[in-house]
Each structure stands twice: as C-alpha cells, then as structure tokens.
Amino acid sequence: MLAGKVGLVVGVANAQSIATGCARAFRDAGAELALTYLNDEARPYVEPVARDLDASLFEPLDVEKDQQLDALFRRITESWGRLDFLLHSIAYCRKEDLHGRVVDCSREGFAQAMDISVHSLIRMTRRAEPLMGNGGCILTVSYYGAEKVVDHYNIMGPVKAALEATVRSLAAELGPRQIRVNALSPGPVRTRAASGIEHFDELIEEARARAPERRLVTIEDIGAVAAGLVSDAARSMTGNITYVDAGYHIMS
Template sequence: MRLLEGKRGLVVGIANEHSIAAGCAQAFVRDGAELAVTYLNDKARPHVEPVATDLNARLLMPLDVTSDTQMDALFKAIDAQWGQLDFLLHAVAYCPQKDLHGSVVDCSREGFGVAMDVSVHSFIRLARRARPLMKNGGCLLTVSYYGAEKVVDHYNVMGPVKAALESTVKYMAAELGPEGIRVNAVSPGPVMTRAASGIAHFDRLIDEARDRAPQHRLVTIEDVGNMAAGLVSSSARNVTGNIAYVDAGYHVMS
C-alpha cells in the first residue's frame, strides 16, 4: 500500500507547476492521496487548472483566503465530496510590495496587518474549518522559512511574520493533539518560485544557500514534497509541533 492510500487532502497555495505547493501535491498523489485544490482568482486559474488536471484533483475551487464566504463554500464542498479530510497544506504568504521591500521599522500598520492575516491567520481559519472533518485525526501542514529563526538579508518583515506562523504551529499542535490532529511546518531552503522572485536580491540568497549548506546544493520542490508527504502520513503519527527543515543542512550553520 502506498503511504497515503485512501487519504483525502486539501492543498491551498498552488500558483503554477513550479510552486512549492505543486511539488507537495504531486508527492501526495504519487503516494496515493486524493486532493482538493484551490486557485486564488480567475487570473490565476489558467496557471493552476493544468496542475489540478494532472493531479486528477477531485475538486478545483476558488479561494482568496481573506474571503470567509469562499472558505465556507470550499469546506462545504469537501464535506459533500468526502465527508472527511485527512490533511491540509497551507502554502500561502503575501505582503504588499512597498512593505516587503522596506525595513521592518518602516513597515506600515496596514502592510503588517495584511501580511499577518494572509500568511498566518488564514492558516488558523483553515484549521478551524478542517477540524470537524478530521474525525479520525489528521495533519495540518504549513510552509515556513529559516528567516523566521535568524535574520536573512532582504527577507524583511516576512521574518517576523514567519516567526508568528511557526509559533502558531506549536500552539495549535498543543491544542489539537488530544483530538489526534497534528500540526507541523516544513521549512525549505530557497526555491526559485514566483513568490520568491518578489524578494529583493533573491539570486544572491540562492547563491549563498548553495555555498553555505553542508551539502552545497539547492533543494527542489520534489524534495519539499517528499518531506510533506511523510509528515501528513500515518508514518509520522507521533510528529507534531515540528518545524521540518529541507535545506541541505543550511540551518545548522552559524
């Protein structure tokens, strides 16, 4: 039997075939899972729909995580389709450009609020709706980055935002553990995605990661997907509240 045979999962955050969420979704399906997939809006749909088709996704629905109406409709559809949910991947982050490229001290109140709402609180909102469907337990998984732990040049306000996300993972793991629901984060090294391209001097960050990592190589979306599949599987039934690094060892270096 494949690792995720008979499991049903929701993947939020696929932007295109090169995104981390797509790599995770491919690993989920390879290991036997059925998926529901979301896209941000009509502009994003043409980039996500071919990925969903390749995944043989059972559901493809719009989801702007700031819309409670869309989120409610999504979980209503999942309940009607399966009546349960075994795992959820949250791979969503956003900060307005002017705040993303500025210093933390200069970040606007509005920009900070938007970044926290989309990147962190949306995970909480998804978890709240997934919880009743995880009748036999399950796993909630999100995506972080090393900039949550240490200062990374040009990562700016997303460092504090990801730190908040990692703390949220730990607190939700403690709260939901008695129900058999595990909560983890996967923390990849830099991967060239559309979202990452918005970070200033990202090419330099990529080169530094390759040079400093003990394995002297970059990770791929397939590497991240393999870790994600393991974390949402029953093989990791006693793994919760963890931040799982997939970065060729970069995080151990001083």
C-alpha cells in the same frame, strides 16, 4: 503510503510552486486531492496542475474572503465527509512593505501580511477540525528567516516567526484529537512568490555555497518530506519545524 486518504492543498500558483511539489508527492503516494486557485487571473496557471494530478475538487479560494473558505469546506464535506490532511502554503506582503525596513512597515501592510500568511492558517484549521474526526495532519510552510535575520527578507521574518509559534499552539490544542500540526522550512527555491524578494539571486547562491550538501533543494525534495509528514508514519510528530534545506540551517 497515502492510499485512501483525502487532502486539501492550498497555495499552488503554477507548476513550479512548492505546493505543486507537495501535491504531486501526495498524489503519487495514493491520496485524493482538492486544489484551490486564487482568482480567475490565476486559474490558467493552476488548472493544468489540477488536471495533471487528477484533482477531485478544484475550487476558488481567496483567504481574505470568508465566504469562499466556507464554500470550499462545504464542497469537501459534501464530496468526502472528512479530511485527512491539509497543506497551507500561502504567504503575502505588499511590495512596498516587503522591500522596506521592518521599522518602516506600515500598519496596514503588517496587518495584511499577518492575516494572509498566518491567521488564514487558523481560519482553515478551525474549519478542518470537524472533518478530522479520526485524526489528521495540518502542514504549513515557513522559512529560516523566522529564526534568524535574513538580508532582504524584512517583515516576512517576523511574520514567519508568528506562523511557527501558531503551529506550536495549534499542535498543543489539537493533539488530544489526534490532529497533528507541523511546518516545513525549505531552503530557498525559485518560485513565483520568492521572486518578490529583493536580491533573491544572491540569497540563492549563498544558500548553495553554505549548505553542507552544496546544493539547492527542489520542490520534489520538499514534497517527499511533506508526504511523509502527513502519512501515518509520522503519527508521533507534531509541533515540529522540519527543515528541508540541504543542511543550511545548521551553519553559523
């Protein structure tokens, strides 16, 4: 399904990451991949994934550092000269702001959460656009807390709402160039990032109990949908928020 396509995956933290499930599905479908790691501390957890997937490029990327973004896209340009798809699967909020009320979120914490979780998508898209001369797909990862208030998700709810609004705006702007922009909205998954949410075990069990399918989703479930969305089979889908949550979002 993705044979002959090249894609960038940003957000692999370890073998259990949502981005890993997506990257594996992309690779299994025939795509050639570039993967990134945050820093030297994170590299030992990401490198085995890159090796397992036979990633063609494996580069450092801290999205707060524009020079690293520029270097990454230079490498992609030099190696491939194009980019068919991009997965943006990163979010961050410092603990003291994530665990507090929205009304108590600091200015600095809010700005950093928005910068890393949302504006980084804009920065990547700006650099990816020239490489998608024949069209392409940009995919990010949201959560149900963007739409409804979820206990303990706190400031990340407004942040993910901004991410979803950004997806719609980018889709409208890039549509004439046949560049599609979509978001996945998975149900809760036990990942390193999710472990920072207070009472996450309660959230997991509520999702399992309330979802029509009475189960949790896996990174493999999410990856299968992601591979479909970046493929040509989804060429008429853009600006969408695609739920992968065993039906949890339909329940009142």
